[in-house]
Amino acid sequence: RVVNTDTGDVSTLAGSGANGFVDGEVAGPATWLKASAGVGTAAEFHSPRDILQDGDKLYVAESGSHRIRMLSASTGEVSTLAGYAWKAGTQDGTGTFARFLAPFSLALASTVTLRWPSEPQ
Numbered sequence: 001r002v003v004n005t006d007t008g009d010v011s012t013l014a015g016s017g018a019n020g021f022v023d024g025e026v027a028g029p030a031t032w033l034k035a036s037a038g039v040g041t042a043a044e045f046h047s048p049r050d051i052l053q054d055g056d057k058l059y060v061a062e063s064g065s066h067r068i069r070m071l072s073a074s075t076g077e078v079s080t081l082a083g084y085a086w087k088a089g090t091q092d093g094t095g096t097f098a099r100f101l102a103p104f105s106l107a108l109a110s111t112v113t114l115r116w117p118s119e120p121q
Helices: none
Strands: 048-054 057-062 067-072 078-083
Antiparallel strands (some): 048 057, 057 067, 067 078
16 A cells, blocks of 8 residues: 555555465466466455565565565566465575565665565564
8 A cells, every 4th residue: 555645645556455476477287376467456465564665666575475575666566576375484596486484574785685584583
């Protein structure tokens, strides 16, 4: 949700309000995977815990589906940066091969490298 601090207007940038993990094309043989565009209110999140902004990009620590999501503030497009929906773990890897255990917060280093702890401290 976005709040215009000048007018007080509130609008939805992304998310349908339903718990889920829709974000662009989702590939996989399992029938529970949803393959639809995750733009604006068509996107779904499951227990987002922290949001970090870097220019047009918003990064979301999503503890419910164990992922780090990326949202374009200008287009509303949502994608998975790292982790795989409902596959918890602590495995290093690239993109969906990485595993997180309920990421709770995000931090951005000066070198524009994302760091995220898996559990609240």
